[in-house]
Amino acid sequence: MRPIEFKAQNVNGVWVCGNFSILKKKIGNVDAGSYISNSAGEPFAYKVRPETVSQFTGLKDKSGKKIFEGDIVKVTGDEDCEFTSIVEYFGEGDYPAFDMTAPEDYYFESNKFSEILMSISYELEVIGNIHENPELLEVATC
Template identity: 40%
Template sequence: MREIKFRGMGINGEWYTGNLSIIKQRIKSMGIDPGSYISNKAGVPFAYKVRPETVGQFTGLEDKNGKGIYEGDSYTAKHKSGKVYTGQVKYDLSFVFDIEGFEELFINGVGAVKTNRTFDIHSFVKWFDEVEVIGDVYQNPKLQEASHASE
């Protein structure tokens, strides 16, 4: 079973991973303001306020370097044919890799399930070698622009 954890960028620019809590109302007794928080297993008071737009869930997979792959990550993936593709990890009822050049890849007979231009994340790792996280769309918006360039 996949480990459920989240990643989010703190208001200080640091990344935190762990449990996600979304506080809707101020908790006066603890001095906690509304917002999104990432905490370790100890929970409050060891929680870090994070920017909600940067929160992404762990896919349960790691890249070729052992780095955890999270929703919002940008990546490169080398296909068995030798061609390298780039894209972004998204959540669309399940985790998917959104791939630039998808149509070309599908026409060349990779054989994965086609859903627009995305691959189910578990099918993806079967057909690609050397998946590597190259950044995330929050710290480098150009990676997000690049993944949408071929839409």
């Protein structure tokens, strides 16, 4: 089973990782809002910007870097063809999964994200995320 982990930007713009929780009302001296805490749940919890919360896919790129929802990845294939895409969560019905889009020239039978990661013909590398680097999403080059 994959570890459940989240990352998000705290209110100062620093990325933090750990457990994610939402407080719907103030509890003691803690305001309502979205929080990420360390894996033990204490003693630190960081208030985060909810729009930046990203779930860990359970997978790593070619360099061993954890891949999170919202990450922008560069896919390099045979013959120096490459494209970039955003990793997204698709929770449709009984098939919750992380996936990504690929240019129409690329054919994948089902989940592009997992097929690319399992293939010996492609390499996948995290190069940024949609919140800080949207300009990294570009067209394919071959």
